[in-house]
Amino acid sequence: MAGKPTLHYFNGRGRMECIRWLLAAAGVEFEEKFIEKPEDLDKLKNDGSLMFQQVPMVEIDGMKLVQTRAILNYIATKYNLYGKDMKERALIDMYSEGVEDLGEMIMHLPLCPPDQKDAKIAQIKERTTNRYFPAFEKVLKNHGQDYLVGNKLSKADIHLVELLYYVEELDPSLLANFPLLKVSSPTALGSRHTPHLGICSLDPGTEVLGSALSGFLPSAPVPSLTCWSLSACLSPPPRADWS
Numbered sequence: 230m231a232g233k234p235t236l237h238y239f240n241g242r243g244r245m246e247c248i249r250w251l252l253a254a255a256g257v258e259f260e261e262k263f264i265e266k267p268e269d270l271d272k273l274k275n276d277g278s279l280m281f282q283q284v285p286m287v288e289i290d291g292m293k294l295v296q297t298r299a300i301l302n303y304i305a306t307k308y309n310l311y312g313k314d315m316k317e318r319a320l321i322d323m324y325s326e327g328v329e330d331l332g333e334m335i336m337h338l339p340l341c342p343p344d345q346k347d348a349k350i351a352q353i354k355e356r357t358t359n360r361y362f363p364a365f366e367k368v369l370k371n372h373g374q375d376y377l378v379g380n381k382l383s384k385a386d387i388h389l390v391e392l393l394y395y396v397e398e399l400d401p402s403l404l405a406n407f408p409l410l411k412v413s414s415p416t417a418l419g420s421r422h423t424p425h426l427g428i429c430s431l432d433p434g435t436e437v438l439g440s441a442l443s444g445f446l447p448s449a450p451v452p453s454l455t456c457w458s459l460s461a462c463l464s465p466p467p468r469a470d471w472s
């Protein structure tokens with residue numbers, strides 16, 4: 230049997246977090262090798278592990294994959310989280326890109342100059358409530374199913390649930406008018422949950438995104454899956470040229 234995938238990234242959420250979520254949702258255990266100092270990144274660059282001298286990089290099935298979307302698509306295909314045909318896949322891509330657009334805005338928030346931060350937060354809230362959440366709520370409402378595409382869990386659902394947690398961290402009231410995107414309150418999640426923890430802190434069976442999505446949560450925390458606080462993950466990168 231092939232070994233566990235190894236994830237190379239900083240000890241923070243950043244661009245790797247969606248990959249961690251997807252693997253966790255697929256029930257795949259993985260190892261992490263954190264880049265803790267500039268020399269760690271230089272080493273990966275110099276030994277030819279990084280095609281574009283950038284991370285995330287995931288070692289999986291004998292490959293060293295870079296580019297976040299390529300990695301996600303490979304994992305989603307491998308674990309049957311990418312729809313049954315071209316049309317479903319197009320929808321999954323479309324929804325995933327929408328999630329990514331809002332997620333990027335949130336991810337870059339800590340890098341925002343202090344004098345622009347309030348305006349950025351206001352823009353994120355406006356886009357959340359007027360553009361992105363209504364769109365996803367409408368999809369679920371229109372087809373009346375628990376998953377976004379094909380009445381089956383896909384990577385789009387997993388990316389969306391991850392996003393819901395970030396939005397909830399920013400301002401829980403933003404979820405109020407979107408009953409189908411409901412995330413259980415931190416209290417309802419039980420003692421293992423703290424507001425800044427990610428997927429492995431959720432109790433199996435937690436009600437997220439309708440009800441059926443609860444099934445995708447790992448039945449036990451993935452041992453090597455680490456969670457980070459929003460502030461720690463999104464703190465400015467350790468070197469000025471890291472974006």
Ligand SMILES: N[C@@H](CCC(=O)N[C@@H](CS)C(=O)NCC(=O)O)C(=O)O
Pocket residue numbers: 243244282283284285295296297298470471472
């Ligand atoms: N399009 C790439 C962007 C990757 C990227 O910007 N990675 C940053 C860290 S989040 C990086 O490695 N920066 C170092 C560099 O560019 O030298 C992806 O989605 O994976």
